[in-house]
Each structure stands twice: as C-alpha cells, then as structure tokens.
Amino acid sequence: MRMPWQRKRNEISLPQSSAPASEETGVIHLEGVECRYPGSDSPTISKFDLLIKPGEFLSILGRSGAGKTTALRVISGFEQVSAGYIRVGGKLVGSSFVHVPPDQRRIGLVFQDYALFPHLTVAKNVEFGLKNLSSEEKSDRIAPVLAMVGMSGYESRYVHELSGGQQQRVAIARALAPDPVALLLDEPFSNLDRQLRTALRRDIKKIVRETGATTLLVTHDREEALATSDRIAVMGDNCIEQIGTPEEVYQNPVSAAVAKLVGPCELIPGVYRGGVVVTEAGVFPTRVTAENSISDGEQVLALMRASELEITLSGEDDQRTATIELREFEGEFSEYSIRLDSGTLLRVRRRAADGLEADNRVVVSSRDQSKVIVFPV
Amino acid sequence: MNISGVISAGYKSADGKRPPTLLVVSAAAVAFAALIPVAYLLIRSIGVGSEWFDIIWRQSTAAVFGRTFLLIALVTVISVIVAVPVAWLTVKSDIPLRRVLSVASVLPLVVPSFVMATTVIEMYSPKGVLQGWLSGLGVDRLPDIYGLGGATLVLVLMTYPYVLLTVRGALRRIDPALEEAARAMGYGPVHTFRAVTLPMLRPAIAGGSLLVALYTLSDFGGVALLRYQTFTSTIMIQYESSIDRTLAAVLSLVLVVIAVLLLMGEGFTRGRGAYHRSTVGAVRVPRRFKLGKWRWAGAAVVGIPVLIGLIIPMGVLLHWLIRGLVNDQELLPLLVPARNSLYISLLSALITVMTALPIAILAVRFQSRLSRFFERSIYIGFGLPGVVVALSLVFFGINVARPLYQSIWLLIFAYGVLFLPASVGALRSSLLQVSPRVEEAAQSLGKSQWRVIFSVTVPLVMPGAFAGGAMVFLLTMKELPATLILSPIGYRTLSSSIWSAASEAFFAKTAAAALLLVFVAGVPTAYLTLRGHDDNSDSSDRSPQVKDTVR
Numbered sequence: 001m002r003m004p005w006q007r008k009r010n011e012i013s014l015p016q017s018s019a020p021a022s023e024e025t026g027v028i029h030l031e032g033v034e035c036r037y038p039g040s041d042s043p044t045i046s047k048f049d050l051l052i053k054p055g056e057f058l059s060i061l062g063r064s065g066a067g068k069t070t071a072l073r074v075i076s077g078f079e080q081v082s083a084g085y086i087r088v089g090g091k092l093v094g095s096s097f098v099h100v101p102p103d104q105r106r107i108g109l110v111f112q113d114y115a116l117f118p119h120l121t122v123a124k125n126v127e128f129g130l131k132n133l134s135s136e137e138k139s140d141r142i143a144p145v146l147a148m149v150g151m152s153g154y155e156s157r158y159v160h161e162l163s164g165g166q167q168q169r170v171a172i173a174r175a176l177a178p179d180p181v182a183l184l185l186d187e188p189f190s191n192l193d194r195q196l197r198t199a200l201r202r203d204i205k206k207i208v209r210e211t212g213a214t215t216l217l218v219t220h221d222r223e224e225a226l227a228t229s230d231r232i233a234v235m236g237d238n239c240i241e242q243i244g245t246p247e248e249v250y251q252n253p254v255s256a257a258v259a260k261l262v263g264p265c266e267l268i269p270g271v272y273r274g275g276v277v278v279t280e281a282g283v284f285p286t287r288v289t290a291e292n293s294i295s296d297g298e299q300v301l302a303l304m305r306a307s308e309l310e311i312t313l314s315g316e317d318d319q320r321t322a323t324i325e326l327r328e329f330e331g332e333f334s335e336y337s338i339r340l341d342s343g344t345l346l347r348v349r350r351r352a353a354d355g356l357e358a359d360n361r362v363v364v365s366s367r368d369q370s371k372v373i374v375f376p377v
Numbered sequence: 378m379n380i381s382g383v384i385s386a387g388y389k390s391a392d393g394k395r396p397p398t399l400l401v402v403s404a405a406a407v408a409f410a411a412l413i414p415v416a417y418l419l420i421r422s423i424g425v426g427s428e429w430f431d432i433i434w435r436q437s438t439a440a441v442f443g444r445t446f447l448l449i450a451l452v453t454v455i456s457v458i459v460a461v462p463v464a465w466l467t468v469k470s471d472i473p474l475r476r477v478l479s480v481a482s483v484l485p486l487v488v489p490s491f492v493m494a495t496t497v498i499e500m501y502s503p504k505g506v507l508q509g510w511l512s513g514l515g516v517d518r519l520p521d522i523y524g525l526g527g528a529t530l531v532l533v534l535m536t537y538p539y540v541l542l543t544v545r546g547a548l549r550r551i552d553p554a555l556e557e558a559a560r561a562m563g564y565g566p567v568h569t570f571r572a573v574t575l576p577m578l579r580p581a582i583a584g585g586s587l588l589v590a591l592y593t594l595s596d597f598g599g600v601a602l603l604r605y606q607t608f609t610s611t612i613m614i615q616y617e618s619s620i621d622r623t624l625a626a627v628l629s630l631v632l633v634v635i636a637v638l639l640l641m642g643e644g645f646t647r648g649r650g651a652y653h654r655s656t657v658g659a660v661r662v663p664r665r666f667k668l669g670k671w672r673w674a675g676a677a678v679v680g681i682p683v684l685i686g687l688i689i690p691m692g693v694l695l696h697w698l699i700r701g702l703v704n705d706q707e708l709l710p711l712l713v714p715a716r717n718s719l720y721i722s723l724l725s726a727l728i729t730v731m732t733a734l735p736i737a738i739l740a741v742r743f744q745s746r747l748s749r750f751f752e753r754s755i756y757i758g759f760g761l762p763g764v765v766v767a768l769s770l771v772f773f774g775i776n777v778a779r780p781l782y783q784s785i786w787l788l789i790f791a792y793g794v795l796f797l798p799a800s801v802g803a804l805r806s807s808l809l810q811v812s813p814r815v816e817e818a819a820q821s822l823g824k825s826q827w828r829v830i831f832s833v834t835v836p837l838v839m840p841g842a843f844a845g846g847a848m849v850f851l852l853t854m855k856e857l858p859a860t861l862i863l864s865p866i867g868y869r870t871l872s873s874s875i876w877s878a879a880s881e882a883f884f885a886k887t888a889a890a891a892l893l894l895v896f897v898a899g900v901p902t903a904y905l906t907l908r909g910h911d912d913n914s915d916s917s918d919r920s921p922q923v924k925d926t927v928r
Contacts, residue, residue, distance in 0.1 A: 076821055102820045103829075109821040115814035119836040128832075129822030178823060 025090040026051040027182050027214040028075055033084035033094075035067075035074050044070040047239045048084065052182065052214060057205070059217040059225040061261055062235030068218045071235075072184055075216070076109050077102035089181050108175030108183045108213075112190060114167045116159040122146070122170050123155035129178035141177060148207055149173045165196050172204065182214040189224060201228060222262055226250065234258045252289045256375045259303050266304040266346050269377070277302045277374050280342040281364045282320050287371040300374040306349035310367040311336060313360060322346075324360045338364060396743040397827045404735040408751040411758050411794050415633055417769035421626030438611075438628075445594065445607040445635075448525065452532045452593045453586050459533065460540035460585065461578070463679050465570075468548045471665045472675040479545075480906045482679055485686030486538035487898040489855040489872060491598030492891045494531050495879065496690040498522060498602065501530075506693075528605035534686035535599070536592050540585030546806065547581035548574075566666065584802065587643040591636060591798075595762040598857060608632055609762045613858075616764060629765045633757055640756050691895070694888040701885015708889050711874060715893055718854055718871040721785055725792040726850040730800045730842050732793060737804035738834065742813065755801060758794040766794050767862035788863040795859065796852045800845030807841020808834070847901045854898040871897070 030050040036043040045067040052058050062068045073079045075086060077093065077100060086094035088107065093100040117125050126142045133141065146152050149169040159167060168188060175183055188204070189197040205228050208215050219225050225232050226246045233243045234253075242254045253259035256267050270279035272294050277286045279302050286302070288294050314321045325345070326337040336348045336356065346364065356362065366372055466472050467479035485493075500506050501522045508519050520526060551574065559569040600607050608628065615625035668675050702708075736755060739748040758766065770791050774782035781787040811834065819829040835842075857872045864873060871894040878886035 078817055078820075101826070102817070103823050103825050105821075106823065107821060109818065111814045111818055113812065113814060115812060115818040117815060117819070117833060117837075119833075119839075128819065128824075131823055174818075174822070 025087065027054050027056075027089060028052040028216065029085075029087040029090075030071075030075070031085045031087075033071075033074060033086060034082050035070055035079050036082050043082065043238060045074070045238050046083075050233055050240060050243070052216060054214055055212050057208060057215045057217070057228060057230045058233060059219060059229040059231075060233045060235055060240075061219060061222060061225040063261065064220050066235045067238050068220070068235055069186060072109075072186055072216070072218050076107045076184055077105050106178070106181045108178070108180030110168075110171045110175050110183070110185045110188050112187045114171040114191075116167055116171055116174070118159050120159075121155065122151065122157050122159070122162070125159070125170055126174050126177050128174065131178070145173045145177045146170075148176075148210070150203070164192055165200055168192065168200060169203075172207065176207075176211060176213065180213070182216060183208065185215065185217045187219055188217070189219075189221070197224075204228075226262070232262070234261050253303075253373070254289060256301050256303070259373065259375075263305055264347070265306070266344075267301040267375075268304060268344055268346070270300055270302045270374070272296065272298050272300045272374060277372060280320065280340055280344060281322070281346060284366045284372040285369060286374045288374060294374060294376055299377045301377055303373040303375070304346055306335065306347040308367055308370050308372070309346065309348040310350065310365050311338060311348050311356065311362040312365070313356070314363045318363045320363070321361050322364055324356060324358050324362060327356070327358055338362065340364075396739060397825075397830070399827060400735050400739060400743075400830070401747075403732075404739045404748070404751050407732045407736055407797070408754045410790070411755040411797060413773055414761060414766045414769035414794060415630075415757060417772050418626045418630045418633065418765070421623055422630050441606060441608055441611050444525075444605070445609075448528060448532070448600075448605065448607060449590050449593045451525070451529045452536060453589045455529065455533045456537040456540050456589045457582055457586060459682055460537045461544055461582065463537075463682065464541050464544040464548055465574075466675045466679050468545055469666055470668050470672075470675055472668065472672055472679065474676060476907070478676060478679045478683065480903045481683045481687060482541060483538045483902060483906045484899055485534050485682065487851055487855070487895050487902055488535060488687070488690055489598065489857065489875070489891070489894065490531065490535055490596050491602060491857060491879075492694075492875065492895075493535055493686075493690060494527075494599045494602035495887075496693040497527060497531050497534075499693050500689060501527070523604045525605055527603040528600050528607075530685075531599040531603060532593050532596060534682065536589040537682060537686075539588040539592070540582065543581040543585035543588075544578055547578050550810075551577050583643050587639060588798075588802075590639050591756075594632065594635060594639070597762055597764065608635070609764075612762065613764055616768065629761070632761065632765070636757050636761070637753075640753055691892070694892050694895075697884040697888035698892065701883070701888065704885070706883060706885040708886060711871075711886070711890055711893065714869040714871050714874040714890070715897070717869060718894070719897060721789065721792075721870065722850045722853040724785075725789045725796075725853045726800075726846040728789060729793045729797055729849045730804070730846045733797055733800040733804055733845065734835070734838075734842075736797075737801050737808055737838075738830065740801070741805055741808040742816070752801065755797045758797060761795070763791075763795060763856055763858035763860075764862065766791050767859040770794075770863060783865045785865060785868065788860065788865075791859045791863050792849070792853045792856065795856065796849045799848040799852060800842075803841045803845030803848060804838055805841075807838040807844075811837045844905055847905050851898045851902055854894055 028050070029052070030048055033048040034043045034046040035048075048067075048071060050058075050060075050071075060068050060071060070079060074081055074094065075088070080099050081094050081096065083096055085092060088105055092098055093105055117128065120128070123139075123142055123146070126145055127138050130138050130141060142155070143152070146155065149172055151166065151169050151173060154162065154166065154170075159170070162170065168191075171188075172183075185204075189201060192200060201224060217225070217228060229246055231243060232246055232249050233240045234249055235241065236255075236257050242249055242258050244252075249258060250262050253262060259265055260267070268279050268281060270277040272286065274296055275286060276283050277300060281304070284302060294300060311322075311324070320341070322338045322340045324336050325339045328335045328337075333349050333351060336350070338346045338348055340346065348364070350367075463482050467475060467482060472478065498505065501519060502508070503519065503521070505519075505522070511519065522530075555577070556569055556573055559573045560566075564572060594607075595609055596607075597609050597613055601610050601613070609632065612625050612628045612632065615628060733755075736751050740752040770787055771782075774787050778787070781790070815837070816829050816833055819833045820826060824832060854870075855872060857876055860870055860873050861876065864870070869877075871890050875887055875890040875894065878890060
C-alpha cells in the first residue's frame with residue numbers, strides 16, 4: 001500500500017506535543033495507582049507505577065483480564081482512582097480526591113472498536129475535537145492529518161462506507177487532530193486480519209514517529225508490543241512486573257510469568273547445581289537474572305525457548321532421550337514438537353537442513369551453549 | 378473535585394460514572410411531574426382512614442379484581458400468541474404481499490378503542506351484520522359478544538401490535554449467524570426457533586406484554602361499550618355517580634399498585650444482558666425462510682388479524698359514511714377539529730420526546746437505583762386511566778397551576794404523563810444500540826459530558842426519537858377521556874368529535890371523523906413501519922464495523 005508520505009516526505013508537519021513535560025516528570029506519570037470497580041472486593045489494578053517519557057512509544061503487555069484497559073481508562077479519566085496519583089504533563093489529574101474529567105485531559109484515545117461517529121463524515125469525525133478554531137483553520141488542520149494517515153479523498157465518506165483498516169486510520173487521525181498530550185491505543189489491531197494488522201502496525205509506528213507523539217499502546221499480542229515499542233511494561237495481575245526495552249524484557253525476564261508473556265516458551269522443573277541446571281531434558285548451562293538469587297541444590301524452573309534449543313540424533317549411551325512427535329515445516333524454519341520420555345512436551349525451532357523427521361530419537365541441548373534462564377520455584 | 382462533581386456527588390451510577398447535574402435535575406423534574414396524579418390520589422385517600430380496607434375488600438371489589446386480572450391475562454396471552462407468529466412471518470419468511478401485510482398488521486393500533494368496540498358490536502352482536510348473513514345459513518344465535526369474550530376480542534385487536542412492534546424489532550436485530558450456528562449443530566428450524574430465537578426475543582415479548590397489560594388495565598371505552606366491568610370502569614362509574622370522589626381515588630390508588638406490580642414483573646424478565654453489539658463484523662441481511670406451498674397459509678395467519686382488526690372496522694365506518702352522505706348529513710365542521718388534533722398531537726409528541734430524553738439517557742447510561750426509580754415512576758402513567766390523570770390534573774390546575782387551567786398546555790401535560798413511557802421505551806432501545814465507547818471518544822476529544830449528549834447521543838438516537846414521537850402522536854390522536862375533561866371550552870379534536878357525534882347518533886359524522894383520525898394517525902405509523910422494514914442495514918449503520926477485506 002502506498003501512503004502519501006512515502007512520496008512526499010516532510011511536507012506535512014504537525015505541531016509537536018506541547019506538553020510541558022521533561023524526562024523526569026514524564027508526560028504521563030502514575031504512582032501507586034489503585035482502581036476498584038464499585039461492588040467488587042479486589043481492585044482491578046493496584047500499586048500501579050508507570051512513567052511515560054516525552055516522545056516515547058510504550059506498550060503495556062498483559063494477558064486479557066490483567067487490568068490493561070483499566071489502566072488506560074484511568075489515565076484517560078473514564079475511571080476514578082481509589083488511591084495513588086496520576087499526572088499528565090506534570091499536572092495532577094487523578095487521585096482519591098482529584099478527578100479531572102476526560103474532556104479536560106487532552107489525551108487522544110483510539111478505541112478497540114474505533115468508536116467513530118456513525119452520523120458524521122470522515123472529515124467531521126476528525127474535526128470533532130477541534131475547538132476555538134475558525135472553519136478555515138479547521139480545514140487547514142483536517143487535510144494534513146488525513147493525508148498523514150493516508151485517508152485523503154475520503155473526507156465526505158461515512159464511517160460505514162469504510163473498511164476496518166480505513167476506520168482504524170480515521171480513528172487515529174481523529175485522536176491526533178486536537179494535538180493531544182499523548183496518544184493512547186487500546187488493542188488497536190485486534191479487529192483486523194493478520195496481514196492487514198502487520199501492515200497497519202508499521203504505518204502507525206511511522207505516523208507516530210513523524211508526529212513525535214508520546215504513545216501508550218495496550219495489547220495482549222507480544223509480537224505487536226515487541227515490534228512497535230521503545231519500552232514495554234509487562235503486566236502481571238493488577239500491576240506492572242517489569243519495564244524495559246523489548247530486548248531487556250525478552251532476554252532478562254524477571255519472573256517466569258513475564259517470560260511466558262514476552263515469548264513462547266516452556267518452563268520445566270530442575271535442580272540448580274553450580275552453574276548448570278539438571279532437568280529431565282538434560283543438563284544445561286544457566287544464568288540467573290539480576291533480581292533473583294538461587295543457591296546450590298535449589299529447585300528451579302528452567303526457561304526453554306524454542307529458538308534457543310537444539311536437537312541431535314541420539315547415540316547408544318545417551319541417557320535422557322526424547323522422540324520427535326511432529327515436524328512443522330514453515331519455510332525457513334521448522335518447528336519440532338519433542339516428547340521427552342518423562343512425557344513433557346518441548347518445542348524446538350531450527351533451520352530445516354538435516355533430515356530429522358518424526359519418530360526420530362533425539363537428545364535436547366541448548367544451542368551454541370547459550371545459557372538457560374532459571375527462576376526460583 | 379470539579380463543581381459538577383460536587384453537586385452530583387450524591388448520584389453515582391452502578392459503574393461509578395457521574396451524569397451531568399443538569400441531566401439528573403431535568404430527569405427528576407420529569408419524574409416528579411409524572412407522579413403528580415399519584416400524589417393527588419394519595420392526598421384524596423388520606424382522609425379515608427380505616428375505611429380504606431373495607432372499600433378494597435368489599436365483596437364486589439374483589440369480584441372486579443378477579444374480572445380485571447382475568448381480562449389482563451387473557452388479552453396478554455392471546456396478544457403474544459397472535460403477535461409472535463405474525464412478527465416472524467413478516468420478518469423471516471417469504472409470504473406473499475409481505476410488505477403490505479407487515480404495515481397493515483401494525484395499523485389496528487391506530488383505531489381508538491371506542492371505535493373498535495362500536496364496529497365490533499355492529500358486526501358481531503345478536504342484531505349485527507354477521508348474524509344477518511348467517512341466519513340465511515340457518516345459524517340462529519351467535520355466541521354473545523357482550524362480556525368477557527367481546528372485551529377480549531376488542532382489546533387483543535388493538536393491543537397485539539404493541540407486542541408485534543417490539544418482537545419485530547428484536548427479530549431484525551438478532552444476528553443471523555446465531556441461528557445458522559444452531560442449524561449447523563443439527564437443530565431443525567423449529568428447534569432452532571425454540572432454543573435460540575425465542576430466548577433472545579424474551580425481553581421484547583416481556584416489554585410488549587407490559588404495554589398490553591397496562592393498556593388493558595386502563596382501557597375504558599372498549600370495556601364500557603362491551604359491558605364488561607373492570608377496575609377502570611368501576612372507577613369511572615364512581616367518578617360520575619358520586620360527588621365524593623374519595624372512593625374513586627382509593628380505587629385509583631389500587632390501580633397504581635397493580636401497575637407497579639406489572640412493572641416489577643417485567644423488570645424480572647429483563648435480565649442483565651447487554652443489547653448493543655459488542656462484537657465486530659457487519660450483521661448480514663438475514664435470509665428468509667422459504668415456506669413453499671405454505672406461503673399462502675402464512676399470509677392468512679398475518680391477514681386474519683388485519684381483516685378483523687382493520688379492514689372490517691374500516692368497512693363498517695365507510696358503510697356508515699356513505700349511508701350518511703346519501704342522506705345529506707353535514708360533515709364540514711370537522712375541519713377545525715382535524716386541524717386541532719394535528720396541532721396538539723404534534724406538539725405533545727415533540728414535548729414528550731424531549732422530556733423523555735433525560736430519563737432514557739439516565740436509565741441506559743448511568744444505571745442506578747435512582748435512575749430506575751425515575752424510569753419506573755413515569756411508567757405508572759401508562760397504567761392509569763386517562764380519566765384519573767385528567768381529573769387529578771384538574772385538581773392540580775385549579776389549586777396549584779392556575780394559569781395552565783383551561784389552556785391546551787394542561788392537556789399536553791396530561792398527554793405527557795400518559796404517553797411518556799412510549800417515547801422513553803423507543804429512546805431506550807435506540808440508546809442501547811449506541812456503543813458507550815462512541816460517547817467516550819467524544820469526551821476524550823474535549824467535549825464535556827453535556828455537550829457530548831447534544832453532539833453525539835441525540836443525533837444517534839434520532840431514529841428512536843422519531844419512532845417514539847410517532848407513537849405519542851398516535852396515542853394522543855386516539856385519547857378520549859383526558860381530551861374531554863381537560864380541553865379548554867370549545868376546543869374540539871377529532872376524538873372528542875367522534876364521541877359527541879356518536880352520542881348524538883350522527884353516524885356519518887362519527888364515521889367521517891373516525892376515518893379521518895385513522896388516516897391521519899395511520900400515515901406516520903405506516904411510514905415508520907415501512908422504513909424499519911426496508912432498513913435492514915440499520916444495525917450496521919449504528920455499529921459500523923464492516924469487516925475488512927484483504928487488499
């Protein structure tokens with residue numbers, strides 16, 4: 001798909017986010033935020049800390065029901081907090097005693113189902129949030145924003161005349177038009193099919209980078225979070241477990257829960273013995289992430305990622321052997337399902353060069369002697 | 378905390394949202410106004426003291442109770458039995474003349490009950506037309522039309538469209554994929570209807586039945602002409618026959634209690650379902666069932682209530698009109714009443730819809746105990762007979778709002794109290810289809826809650842506002858007792874002209890006014906029915922998520 005900016009770059013300029021935010025105060029700052037729905041005993045989010053820096057693209061990654069959307073609704077002002085502080089652009093907008101309504105927070109929100117106004121045209125949808133401007137100034141603003149999302153020429157269409165991807169673009173244009181302090185995206189790609197999702201994800205990343213908008217994306221899709229974000233905040237139940245760059249959270253997850261969320265993996269039990277872990281799949285060299293300390297002889301969970309494992313045909317005297325149950329050819333790689341003799345299933349992902357096939361007996365090891373991460377049980 | 382937050386702090390909805398203060402205040406004012414008649418009844422009854430129980434538990438009162446409940450039960454059950462198949466056949470099957478029949482099947486709604494009762498007596502009474510035809514065939518006596526049978530017939534004919542309209546709307550909204558899923562799992566068409574369709578229609582059937590039950594409870598003209606004594610006709614007799622209106626007030630209060638009980642019964646069936654579409658993907662246009670050789674049988678099922686409830690009454694009226702014209706009866710004075718009817722009905726439709734809006738928004742978007750109280754309190758008006766509302770407003774006009782007395786504004790007030798529920802209902806179902814996310818989007822773009830209502834909510838519920846307005850228009854055209862009692866002296870409408878012409882036995886004038894009324898009220902009703910009919914894409918207009926095609 002060709003977008004206008006691919007031909008005429010830098011022609012469109014949107015004012016940079018005007019929030020008086022610095023690296024320290026952050027554009028959005030949540031401190032110990034707690035939110036509970038009336039009538040429910042346990043809070044949906046609690047002890048929630050998050051600082052979003054100016055111009056940053058930050059994702060909150062968590063399984064569904066973890067409270068991601070609540071976090072987003074708390075920031076945008078649709079839910080009131082029962083404890084903690086929310087600051088937007090350094091200004092306190094939410095706490096147990098202050099509640100600035102959503103319309104005064106200047107936060108651009110893109111909804112999961114877009115929530116475009118069905119009674120208005122594309123141009124009127126984008127115009128909706130523009131205030132205190134003459135009609136000329138408004139149209140001066142609408143045109144570049146629509147061009148930016150690749151929707152020029154659709155001004156007079158109604159929403160139901162657009163495809164899902166186009167609606168998505170209009171929703172982003174509408175959110176960006178009033179020059180918000182930050183852009184909040186709630187699972188923005190979940191309603192689109194796979195191919196479109198990837199294409200749109202790249203486009204949005206590009207749009208956001210060009211406008212310099214501070215962006216918070218909420219998603220349960222690890223690929224989406226890893227591919228788009230400057231930093232990822234991984235959510236456990238109710239609060240954030242780890243924040244870091246995509247590489248950090250992927251390579252050094254602080255807990256088994258975080259590891260599971262950021263990449264496909266198996267966790268198998270083993271015993272830690274001075275630099276190695278002894279498991280039913282074999283003996284692997286280990287590393288322990290900074291937050292954890294493990295003593296010799298302790299029971300641990302070893303993180304087995306498909307891309308970090310290797311299999312070889314077993315010889316006569318190998319002790320811990322396994323059987324290839326299934327081989328799935330995916331082009332460049334093949335994914336093998338390996339059934340250990342103990343019954344546990346592991347996945348191994350490797351280049352499909354040699355002739356390992358289903359029913360072969362194999363030995364599992366870590367690829368290139370890479371170190372397996374272990375967590376205390 | 379911002380100021381509006383402080384003011385409306387007392388009001389917090391179940392999900393913790395605070396509505397704009399002005400919304401709560403205006404809803405409270407509307408609910409308060411709607412409760413004025415009940416307040417009057419209470420004031421009237423206070424003086425009675427311990428006689429209260431004697432009046433209610435008197436032998437004859439108990440019998441009237443029994444008769445009223447019997448009539449309500451019969452009319453409601455038969456209306457549902459008639460309306461559900463008619464709804465299904467006109468929405469989901471390929472019967473011949475489907476469009477014509479689906480409009481015509483709603484139209485008995487526009488016939489006023491006293492007109493319907495008069496024509497039913499003309500046709501089916503012992504001296505009626507049908508008896509005349511049948512005596513040639515050797516049938517000497519038809520079953521007696523007066524009493525329970527005739528009253529049930531008249532009320533079913535007039536009220537089954539309430540169930541038909543709500544069920545039809547629900548049938549159109551059901552995602553065909555659900556029924557297809559059932560079929561794919563090996564359910565036959567009948568089993569699918571029972572296991573999937575019918576449970577999804579339950580709220581609609583309950584809502585329609587409530588309207589039928591409340592209408593039956595409050596009808597006077599029909600039951601009086603067919604000589605079946607109900608609670609309402611007893612009250613009417615009390616009002617007319619005694620100077621002391623205390624007894625009637627006490628009985629009216631009992632009527633209010635019955636209405637409240639009916640409302641609570643419907644509330645139980647409403648459940649906690651969310652009715653706006655939360656899933657993505659356009660609703661496909663449902664495929665119609667091919668009835669094959671049963672097509673004409675299907676058309677007959679729809680056609681029979683149309684024949685009895687619309688065509689025959691119209692025929693009787695036309696017959697009277699022609700007979701009168703032949704005899705040179707005067708018709709011209711009907712022009713002014715027709716103009717008055719049109720004017721006052723349009724005005725009360727407009728005002729009623731506007732006052733219904735805050736109640737509906739509060740009830741749907743900010744659910745709480747208070748919003749439920751507001752909504753329920755306005756429904757009481759629908760259960761009250763027009764005469765009770767009218768007389769309590771006379772009392773209110775003389776004692777409290779003197780400038781309104783003997784003006785059309787008090788009349789419009791009465792229509793509002795009586796017909797608010799019709800417009801609140803229509804707005805409510807329209808609002809349920811608007812995703813709250815759309816309103817939140819508007820708010821996140823910097824519009825205050827109050828401005829969101831005007832720039833987003835109101836435009837999106839316009840279809841509901843029109844439907845509700847048309848319903849109020851129609852009901853206002855038909856309403857008789859309130860019109861008779863509250864009209865300024867000399868102010869005549871079509872329905873009061875029908876009444877006076879009928880009581881003076883000017884059949885041609887009665888027929889002309891009645892036909893005019895049915896025509897004027899029928900046109901917008903037919904138009905709305907047709908529009909709802911053609912507009913199969915109407916749900917996708919409101920939740921416009923057309924699935925993306927891979928490009």
